[in-house]
Amino acid sequence: MSNNKKIGLIGVGMMGHGIASNIVKHGHALAVLEHAGNQxxxxxxxxxxxxxxxxxxxxxxxxxxxxxVTGSPQVEAVLLGEGGVLQGLRKGTVIIDCSTAIPASTERLAQVVAEAGGRFMDSAMTRTPKEAAEGRLNLLVGADDALFAECRPLLACFAENITHAGGVGAGHRMKLLHNYVSLGSVALIAEAAACAERAGVAPEVFVDVLSKGGGGGTALERLKPFLLAKDPNGLRFAMSNALKDLGYYTTMASDSHSARAIAEGVRQTFEGAVNGSDPQTLVPELVALLAKRGDGS
Known part of the structure; x- marks a missing residue:
């Protein structure tokens, strides 16, 4: 994709701002939507x-x-709403959805965009605003081979690892699978850490034993600053976003008639946390919320 292409971005939030900065850094002309939610x-x-x-x-x-943008309702609104994208879409324009979304909605919107003369691909993100600013996101792409090849150079402006997961919708499916495993692992360790706290186990001992055994890994590393120093910044992801993603996952699992009992338990854990605190509370603080509540409800 040449630098002569004009690029647009809707959603200059914590992730989008880093994406925008790196697109400009690589010499592309960029335009963005003015919105109250922008950084x-x-x-x-x-x-x-x-x-x-x-x-x-x-x-x-x-x-x-x-x-x-945040999720499927916002994607649908910005594409289909009054004054939305489809009302101004030119033939051949490529829409790249980097949001986290319900795959069934993604597939439906891709068809609508195609009928309007555009082309659609999903390119779900993992990692954090820090990696977005550094141009080191991971992207999970759902697109046909030709469109993926065409757009890959643009994606590489702000991504370190780019995985072609399959056709349209596959990127969003893989993102939900990834986030379920990631957030599920965090929730499991958080619940265990809350139990350890109430049982009088020192956090240093808890972390040390897990890190040397089967409990070690990325989830523990992200929780470690909170477990040892009450610093939630090891995982700058809001409880409300975690609940959204887990709701999308259970919807996807239900649509495919897949087992989801554990996922429902994790979703209910975050639902309780959101209802019992500020929805923007960061995920590592789940440990403190569970330790305070203590009854598992």
Whole structure:
């Protein structure tokens, strides 16, 4: 994909801001949607990024449009709503959905976009805003082979690892599988850590024993700063986002008639945490919430 292509981005949040910065850094012309949920745009505007007031106007001005919004309801609204992308979409425009979404919705929207003359691919992200700023995201892509090959150079501007998971929807399916395993592992360790705290086991001992055995790994490393120093920044992911992703996973599992009893338990754990705290509380603080509650409800 040449640098002559005009790129658009909707969703300049914690992840989207890093994506935008790296697209500009690699020499692409970028335009973004002005939105109250954006991170400050000062540095992007200083680098030459232009802005539009509606998704329709933005879509009419670009060759490739990336979406980096919260989830399926937001993707559907920005594409299908009044003043939305489809009202300004030009023939051949590529839409790349980097959001976390329900695969059934993704497949339906891809068909709608195709009928309007555009092309659609999902490119779900893993990792954190730190890696987004560094241009080191992991991307899970759902697209046909030709579109994946065409767009890969653009994706490489802000990603370190790019996996072609299959056709449209496969990227979002793999993202939900990944997040279920990741968040499920965190929830399991958090519940055990809460039990350890109430049983009088020193956190240093708990962490040391797990790290030398089967409990070691990424989930423990992300929880370790909170377990040892009450610092939640090892996993900067809000409880509300965790609950959303787990809800999407259980919906996907239900749609495919898959086993999901454990997933429902994990989802209910985060649902209780969201209901019992600020929804924007970071996931590592699940340990403290479970230790305080103590009854497992």
């Amino acid at each position: 400050p745009l000062d540095t992007l505007k200083a680098a030459g990024v232009t802005t539009f007031q509606t998704a329709r106007e933005l879509a009419a001005a670009v060759d490739v449009l990336l979406l980096c």
